[in-house]
Amino acid sequence: MSKTALITGVTGQDGSYLAELLLEKGYEVYGTHRRASTPNLERVEHIQNKINLVQADLLDQSCLSTLVKSIQPDEVYNLAAQSFVPTSWTQPLMTGEFTGLGVARLLEAIRHHCPSAKFYQASSSEMFGKVLETPQKETTPFYPRSPYAVAKVYGHYITVNYRESYDMFACSGILFNHESPRRGLEFVTRKITNGVARIYHGLDTELRLGNLDSKRDWGFAGDYVRAMWMMLQADTPDDYVVGTGETHTVREFVELAFGAVGLDWQKHVVIDPKFFRPAEVDLLLGDPTKAKEAFGWEPECSFKQLVSDMVKSDVEKLAGQSKRHKHIKAA
Structure with a gap:
């Protein structure tokens, strides 16, 4: 039986590559995008008729709950965020709402309406900020240097907290910079x-x-979404650094x-x-040793x-x- 996946932020760089990957693997894919008078679907135009596009907002708890309850996804990938670092200084509160508290809202929706779903949180190397050791690995302390990075630290730890408090299959991928022709x-x-x-x-x-x-540490986004999927196929949930090591x-x-x-x-x-x-x-x-040893991920590009x-x-x-x-x- 095919699996169902929900991707928040499917119209972004990572969301579009992840949707392609999951479609190749036979998933039914639901992807959220925020309501706009002219929605930007450019990155998913070529697969638009193969995925289920739904309007949702990480600021709206009832919307997320209704969505999770109706779809009953096997896997949820939270890629939506206010993800541009310079904007986080001019709009720090909005960044905190989306990038930090938005994670908690989605986890709450899953906990109440689909607790068996596996959850992936897009954490960021920006959390390391003023780095306390090089290379950075899963045990390196965080020292965020922007409102964006601070919000990502909250999203990371709330994911750990729900995993430990409610026995949810919740993982965070601490992704280092990953780029592509679809980058903003x-x-x-x-x-x-x-x-x-x-x-x-x-x-x-x-x-x-x-x-x-x-x-x-720059890598190719297509390689990194493969790591996201691999994390959710593991036997136990954990957090992983994903980078090239260069x-x-x-x-x-x-x-x-x-x-x-x-x-x-x-x-x-x-x-x-x-x-x-x-x-x-x-x-x-980044030091991606743990991901390589746990499930054999390697960057290819x-x-x-x-x-x-x-x-x-x-x-x-x-x-x-x-x-x-x-x-x-x-x-």
Whole structure:
């Protein structure tokens, strides 16, 4: 008998890749999105007729309860959040409501109406913030450095609390930065690859960025959603760090991105102080040993391949607006 999965935030980067994965595995997939006058379904357009799209909001307890009660999912993946770090400083209360308390609301709905469901919470490497050890693993203390990260710490610990208090199958994946051509334009990786594509096509001449020395552990979102699913297939619920175990600077990302279209980044990148964070997170590096040993997860896409794929995608997206006449040669 096929399983049923509920994905909150299905229209986001991770949600769309996870929906694809679950469909391949024969699941019936329900995905939530927030009501909007013009809903953004771009990332799930190609599978829209294969999944059940439902309107829901992590701020609305009764809505979540009704949804869980009617669907009776085997697995629930909570990927919805206010997930952009800079916005969390300008809207800290809203971020706390969605990214923190929203987790508790969903867990409450499951506890009362479908307690046998397995639950996945999208925790974040940003919880480590001002890191107290490198690399970061499941036992590394949290030191959040943004309202977003603080809210994620709440979501993480409330998941642990429900697991221990109510014997629920509840897991958290502490995911390090994961990117793809579906990443939102507000995130630095996609800002870079889109900027490169615009410069390549003659639509812009410069790209304004903040701290090029920040180091991140970047992986491919498609690899990371596979880890989410694997966690919920394990015999016992637990929390896992998901990362590549490699770190790269923003500068390295920029060099590879411009190099993919044969451009010199130093001729186009401008450092702009307004893009520096009020409290910087300088180095994030995950140790995914536990996930590898527990259920054999390994990332498949390399950093270089990830950057190349993102640039190629953005170059192709903007080809119709190009002011160039030469053949597109993105790697």
